[in-house]
Amino acid sequence: MKIAIPTPLRPYAGKNATVEVHGANVADALQALVALHPELRKHLFNDEGKLRAFINIYVNDEDIRYLKQEDTAVAEGDTLSIIPSIAGGSAGSAAVGAAGAQAGGAKPAGLSKEEVLRYSRHLIMPEVAMEGQLKLKAARVLCIGAGGLGSPLALYLAAAGVGTLGLVDFDVVDYTNLQRQIIHTTTDVGRPKLDSAAEKLHAINPFVEIQKFETALSSANALDIFKNFDIIADGTDNFPTRYLVNDACVMSGKPNVYASIFRFEGQASVFATKDGPCYRCLYPEPPPPGLVPSCAEGGVLGILPGLLGVVQATEVIKLILGSGEPLVGRLLLVDSLAMRFRELKLRKNPECPVCGKHPTVTKLIDYEQFCGIRGEESAMPSQSPEMQVEELKQRLDAGEDIFVLDVREPHEYQICNIKGHLIPLGDLPRRVSELDSSRDIVAHCRSGKRSAEAVEFLQKAGFTKVRNLAGGILAWADRVDPTMPKY
Numbered sequence: 450m451k452i453a454i455p456t457p458l459r460p461y462a463g464k465n466a467t468v469e470v471h472g473a474n475v476a477d478a479l480q481a482l483v484a485l486h487p488e489l490r491k492h493l494f495n496d497e498g499k500l501r502a503f504i505n506i507y508v509n510d511e512d513i514r515y516l517k518q519e520d521t522a523v524a525e526g527d528t529l530s531i532i533p534s535i536a537g538g539s540a541g542s543a544a545v546g547a548a549g550a551q552a553g554g555a556k557p558a559g560l561s562k563e564e565v566l567r568y569s570r571h572l573i574m575p576e577v578a579m580e581g582q583l584k585l586k587a588a589r590v591l592c593i594g595a596g597g598l599g600s601p602l603a604l605y606l607a608a609a610g611v612g613t614l615g616l617v618d619f620d621v622v623d624y625t626n627l628q629r630q631i632i633h634t635t636t637d638v639g640r641p642k643l644d645s646a647a648e649k650l651h652a653i654n655p656f657v658e659i660q661k662f663e664t665a666l667s668s669a670n671a672l673d674i675f676k677n678f679d680i681i682a683d684g685t686d687n688f689p690t691r692y693l694v695n696d697a698c699v700m701s702g703k704p705n706v707y708a709s710i711f712r713f714e715g716q717a718s719v720f721a722t723k724d725g726p727c728y729r730c731l732y733p734e735p736p737p738p739g740l741v742p743s744c745a746e747g748g749v750l751g752i753l754p755g756l757l758g759v760v761q762a763t764e765v766i767k768l769i770l771g772s773g774e775p776l777v778g779r780l781l782l783v784d785s786l787a788m789r790f791r792e793l794k795l796r797k798n799p800e801c802p803v804c805g806k807h808p809t810v811t812k813l814i815d816y817e818q819f820c821g822i823r824g825e826e827s828a829m830p831s832q833s834p835e836m837q838v839e840e841l842k843q844r845l846d847a848g849e850d851i852f853v854l855d856v857r858e859p860h861e862y863q864i865c866n867i868k869g870h871l872i873p874l875g876d877l878p879r880r881v882s883e884l885d886s887s888r889d890i891v892a893h894c895r896s897g898k899r900s901a902e903a904v905e906f907l908q909k910a911g912f913t914k915v916r917n918l919a920g921g922i923l924a925w926a927d928r929v930d931p932t933m934p935k936y
Contacts, residue, residue: 450527452482456712457533460875461488475506476518478529488875493531502734503534510793532782532793534688534732535711560586564656568610581770582610586656588769591615591678593666593694595646597749598684598708600632601758602765607650607657609766614650615660615678618642625936629751666690668813671697680768682706682761688735689816695720695728696813699804706764708757713750713786715757718776718795719764721804725777730798735820753785833904835919836891842929852885854892856903857922861895865933867925874899877906886912893918893925895936 451467462468463486470485472478479500483490495501506513507530513521523529560568560582571577571585588611592599595618606614622630622637622645630642637645643661650659662674666685671693675681681703683694691709698705698721705720707728720727760781767773782791802809844851853869855862862871872880874894884890890912892900897920904917918924926933 450478450523450525450529452478453528453530455531455533455535456714457535458489458492458531460873461492462486472523474519474523475508475513475521475529478523479506479518488878492533501736503732503736505532505731506530507532507793510791512794512796514796530793532716532780534736535709535714535716559583561656564610567654567656571610576772577770581772584769584771585610585766586612588680589613589615589678590680590682590765590769591617591675592682592684593617593690594684594686595630595632595642596620596626596684596686597629597710597754598758598761599646599682600630601755602682602684602761603646603650604632604653605759605762606765607654609762610654611657611765611769613658613660613678615662615674616643616646617662617664617666617674618646619663619665629749629754631755666693668693668816671813672701675701675703678703680704680706680765682765684708684758684761688820691728692735692819693813693816696803696810699727700811700813704768706761706768708761710749710753710757712748713753713784715753715783715785717757717760717764717781717783718779719768722775722777724797726795726797727801727804729803730801731780731795733798733802750785753783756783756785833901833908833917834915836916837919838925838929841891841918842925850888852888852890854884854890854900854903855894856892856899857894861936864936865922865926867893867922869893874903877903881907881910884912886914888914890915891918892916894921896921896923 450472451469453467454462454465459465468482468485470478470481472481479493483493493501493504500506500518506518508521508523509527510530560579565572568582571582572579590606590611590613592603592606592614595603595616599616599618603614603616620642622633622640622642624638626633627635627638632649633642633645641663643663647659647661650657664670666674675697681694681698683691683705685691685694695705704722705728707720708715708717718731719725764776767775778795778797780793780795782793784791797804799806841851841853853867855866855869855871856874856877857871858873859871870883872883884907890907892903892907892915894900897917900921901917904915907915920927922933923935926935
């Protein structure tokens with residue numbers, strides 16, 4: 450049978466999209482997989498040998514989470530899909546029926562002559578018509594994040610005539626945003642994203658009211674911010690905020706229109722409706738800190754958030770109109786590299802700690818503590834012995850025998866390098882023989898996290914003269930060679 454490997458796990462599976470294995474049941478197949486690719490084991494199983502809570506297994510697109518793997522038979526021709534949680538969204542941000550009448554209360558006034566002309570292509574559709582356009586005008590939608598997902602989401606909702614759009618973000622526009630965050634332009638670099646986004650949304654539709662919340666979404670403010678909106682659209686890029694948004698939606702009775710992205714792949718669904726599952730039904734627990742890479746580490750195709758953001762906008766509009774079939778109880782998987790869309794069925798978990806029959810999480814918690822700080826872009830304490838970039842430069846210039854070990858990926862090395870010996874972190878266990886333990890070794894990556902892992906591995910392997918370059922090649926570009934490009 451085939452096991453479909455998601456993009457985040459492919460570096461640990463020989464970079465394969467699928468792996469063929471033999472086995473009588475799901476448990477056999479997974480053990481055969483990790484026997485072929487041992488590096489996958491820690492990503493799929495915890496220390497007790499149980500499948501991690503942020504990993505779901507589907508057999509021919511059927512959810513088997515509530516079945517025993519040993520009892521779930523598989524046959525030749527079957528496909529097992531590994532579906533992990535991914536967090537990519539709008540880098541740097543916050544961290545059903547007539548929904549429009551729920552929060553606002555008052556029935557909207559009719560459309561002006563200008564609005565009738567503006568929305569005429571909606572008005573002549575029987576599925577929207579005047580009644581539907583008035584629902585859109587009355588609706589109040591909160592977009593968490595004004596970045597990759599939030600850009601197309603907010604632009605299309607504004608163009609469609611959603612009466613009130615709330616935006617939550619506290620970041621400023623950066624050059625690295627412009628490859629995908631289409632609501633911002635080059636002249637906006639350095640501006641608060643909220644100001645840039647509001648300007649573009651008003652330019653598209655001056656009839657839309659924009660409410661800005663320039664703050665990090667937190668347990669202290671989420672319920673207060675959510676209370677005046679009908680629908681919440683989650684465009685965040687980190688697990689603490691994902692779980693916060695989910696729990697706040699369940700507790701406040703607001704639908705959670707979800708999407709996430711990574712490299713060429715994305716996910717979308719609608720969570721926290723009355724009878725549908727919530728995000729915790731799908732992923733009860735987050736990955737351990739740093740195990741799942743962020744978009745800053747793994748990258749993202751600039752067009753992908755456009756695809757998923759438009760899906761989110763479509764789902765929001767369907768919820769407002771009370772039309773069609775929302776993605777409730779369904780997880781949409783998008784593979785833009787293959788241009789393939791798949792749909793997996795989701796079940797509401799009666800034992801869910803938030804939306805189950807007997808919830809144990811009845812108030813918002815400390816989500817940073819629940820999830821841990823993650824991502825290479827986050828400052829994380831390291832126990833590894835370190836060297837500062839200035840010392841490395843001085844010792845290299847003096848001709849000292851220092852072996853510079855670059856543990857990034859080859860495509861990162863092509864962007865910029867300090868002429869180190871390239872061994873990607875995932876390849877280090879099988880290429881450790883290339884290193885001489887008698888030499889001084891300084892390991893580096895982009896910002897210092899992966900190289901800290903490399904140093905820890907080498908120390909356990911018996912290397913005593915190995916140190917981590919603090920801050921990685923970003924620190925080198927900042928403090929040693931300002932001409933070096935950064936990414």
